Amino acid sequence: EYAKEYSIFVGDLAPETSNSDLVAVHLTFIRLFASCKSAKIMLDPVTGVRRGYGFVRVTDEADQQRALIEMHGLYCLSRP
Secondary structure, X not given: OOOOOEEEEEOOOOOOOOHHHHHHHXXXXXXXXXXXXXXXXXXXXXXXXXXXXXXXXEOOHHHHHHHHHHOOOOOXXXXX
């Protein structure tokens, strides 16, 4: 059986933000979200250009809820 996963929407990202930048913010700046599994920046399917938003996946619902509160307004590269 697969572990349950929860998504966190992350918007208003700088164009240069990468998947690893999103993971780094969750793992470094907010008391180590140990359940952070992955991050994905959404791309335009035609041009491949980053669309300015993405999703972080975690396996702990409490981490998801905490991230929604604690990460609000936190800077990722040059934007909150």
